[in-house]
Amino acid sequence: EAEVAQSPRYKITEKSQAVAFWCDPISGHATLYWYRQILGQGPELLVQFQDESVVDDSQLPKDRFSAERLKGVDSTLKIQPAELGDSAMYLCASSLVGQAIPYEQYFGPGTRLTVT
């Protein structure tokens, strides 16, 4: 069964350093989401892509976060500089184009980021 791939699975970095996460969605999924999940809370959407275009990045802290999906397939989320409060699980999810059934979002295994 096809799955969303993410790397790395774990990342420890010092504050003020740069960090990057990679996501490869399920083949054929036009929509890609990056979420941040703080322990004990629900996923918080950071950015949504439709193919290579950003649909919504209203919750992305743009002073330090950036996201791209240059060829409309895999995607990279970057944080520079990292802050202590960025420690969280970063989840990538993908789905078919918005109006296509099924509507399910499929999640990758996540990247656990710890900023020291």
Add this chain to the structure above:
Amino acid sequence: GENVEQHPSTLSVQEGDSAVIKCTYSDSASNYFPWYKQELGKRPQLIIDIRSNVGEKKDQRIAVTLNKTAKHFSLHITETQPEDSAVYFCAARLSSNYQLIWGAGTKLIIKP
């Protein structure tokens, strides 16, 4: 903005008993309502979902009911087992941009 309220935040039930988690949503145009189960340190996994043209859906021990008029939906787990212990999230899909609005989660504890 749109929101989803989920209750309770923690639910402790005896093994073998039933568990019910309830959610209400604000966007009357929402048309899809998934439930995700998340074990500690793992990804959310879809366990059941329902579209707005259906009132109830069942899959073995789990079922979801939807009341569009009242804008609420519920997850029912019968004959609970230790492996049901996890955090459960409900969500509602906005028809405007296809995004999921998530509830805050319910920690389900199954007591032996």
